[in-house]
Amino acid sequence: MLIDDKYINRLIKSSTSTRSYTVLLKFIYAVDSSYLLYGSPDTLPIKLGIKKQDFNEGIRELKVLGFIRKYSKFAYMLNPRVISKRDNDSRIIYTWEEETILGFRK
16 A cells, blocks of 8 residues: 555645644554545544544644545545555545535535
8 A cells, every 4th residue: 555646745745734644644544445434523533543633633634635535424535546556446436526525515
């Protein structure tokens, strides 16, 4: 699993805090095969092993940058293009573009 260079450059150029780096790395290793992480904003920091304040600020920055979106009330989705995989499924990319909260609002 490799993180795509384009997204690393975007993260570095945006001068985000180290909280967003921490949340992104923990998030990448905790997502399932469909790039989803289930839990409420209260339980996810415990699941990821970070402080709630760090989680909230990191998630906020990553949402602005387009790395993470809210999928449902108790689920977040990682942008499938962030991770370089040869077998990126078109179904997962469709889910990212159409079925996340921002996709519903288009």
